[in-house]
Amino acid sequence: MLGNQLTFAYNREFKRWIWQLDVANEISRYVPVREYAYDLYPPYCYGYAVIMSTLAVNLSIDAMKEVNMFHMDDVLYTGVVAPLRDIQLYDFKGIRTQISGHIHESEKRKSFCKIGLPYPIALHNAKSPTSMHYSYELLRKMDCITNPNAYHKRPYTFYEN
Numbered sequence: 754m755l756g757n758q759l760t761f762a763y764n765r766e767f768k769r770w771i772w773q774l775d776v777a778n779e780i781s782r783y784v785p786v787r788e789y790a791y792d793l794y795p796p797y798c799y800g801y802a803v804i805m806s807t808l809a810v811n812l813s814i815d816a817m818k819e820v821n822m823f824h825m826d827d828v829l830y831t832g833v834v835a836p837l838r839d840i841q842l843y844d845f846k847g848i849r850t851q852i853s854g855h856i857h858e859s860e861k862r863k864s865f866c867k868i869g870l871p872y873p874i875a876l877h878n879a880k881s882p883t884s885m886h887y888s889y890e891l892l893r894k895m896d897c898i899t900n901p902n903a904y905h906k907r908p909y910t911f912y913e914n
Contacts, residue, residue: 784823784824784825788821788822788823788824789821789823789825794825794828794832795828795832795833795836796832797827797828797831797832797833798827798831798832798842799827803830809840812838812840813830813834813835813838813840815838816834816835816837816838817834819837820833820834820837
């Protein structure tokens with residue numbers, strides 16, 4: 754049943770899963786047809802965090818004049834509004850749904866740290882104080898060894914392509 758309710762698509766540009774929830778599924782986040790009249794949401798960033806330039810904010814505000822508001826902000830802003838003004842969306846390794854994604858990269862020695870600091874700056878979807886504390890302890894105990902040869906010319910650029 755769940756397979757019929759969710760359509761998963763892997764978007765190579767964002768390097769993450771993009772979820773398309775069935776709009777009419779009342780057990781999920783139900784949006785009435787009067788707010789959004791299509792069967793599926795467009796591809797969007799699930800559980801996103803927003804860091805925007807002033808230009809992107811202004812373009813988003815302008816595009817909002819052309820759409821009907823509905824109660825799924827991640828779909829609205831990253832799936833409907835952003836494409837209207839060709840606002841590019843990027844994945845940043847510092848923001849993940851769970852700490853396990855960071856730990857997995859760390860175990861493979863893949864870019865968990867940059868300039869001696871761990872990538873994670875934001876985590877969400879913590880279900881309890883215990884899980885938040887667990888994630889905090891993992892980050893606190895993380896030992897990032899600074900490699901002077903790994904510095905970029907602009908040391909505050911944390912993005913990797």
